Amino acid sequence: MTSTAPSADPRAATPPTADPVLRVRDLRAHVAGQQVVEHVDLDVAPVGVTALLGRNGVGKTSTIKAVLGLVGRSGTVELDGTDLVDLPTHLVVRRGVGYVPEDREVFAGLTVTENLRLAERRGSEHRYDLVYDLFPELEQRGTQAAGTLSGGQQQMVSLARALLNENRVLLVDEPTKGLAPRLVQEVSRVLARAAQVAPILLVEQNLQVVRDLADHAVVLTDGRSVHHGPAADLLADEELTQRLLGVHADSGPDAAGRRPADEEGPA
Ligand SMILES: Nc1ncnc2c1ncn2[C@@H]1O[C@H](COP(=O)(O)OP(=O)(O)O)[C@@H](O)[C@H]1O
């Protein structure tokens, strides 16, 4: 079922997912003294990929940070039915919320292996088999400083850190940003496999990636969730994608109209 606000549809504010792994209601958050998340409702389905979409600056990253408790927040943030809104970030993470931040945030001066070792969470199994199966290059480059990797390889390190631990849900923020088309496909392929391990909330500007991966979509406008529904329905609706995302769903590689930079060398 698709719901869009503003509209006369009384279902407009109601995310449709049954038994979500992550259930967010009336999330509000301040960043730098400004309320950038005003009212976000969203459900992350227990399997597959749920896309979190919207134009630049609408509050997607802030919403993810608010779920993690990286910024002050209020509302309801339920993981498997337990409200985490009062927990500090390290306890939210320990409950099984994996985070792949925008801009990767690898430790540039540490090796690939050290980056992974630092990500090991106590009390979780560490799935090096899975990680090295998904990213054989990271095993080969284990002794290389992460800062000397290409942007695409650093993204793999960032994803690998989240996949290393047993997570209930992964929050992945713009993983294909700035990547060359070949690497976008590679990241997309990895995300598809990752989603078989844990459900993903994915912020993504590349609508082809959304089309390939996402089952559900939530759209933000000005810090508010204004649309919930099947991703395919949203992307099939030209008027809706134009109005909510500012693009035609078939208008190229990037919802913001940017061309991805070619990132073959060190970032
Ligand atoms: N550290 C910050 N200082 C000041 N303003 C910020 C900061 N981070 C985000 N904002 C503002 O909050 C709003 C939402 O930002 P963000 O969550 O990053 O949006 P998105 O991820 O959708 O592009 C924007 O208007 C942005 O300018």
Ligand SMILES: [Mg+2]
């Ligand atoms: Mg962002």
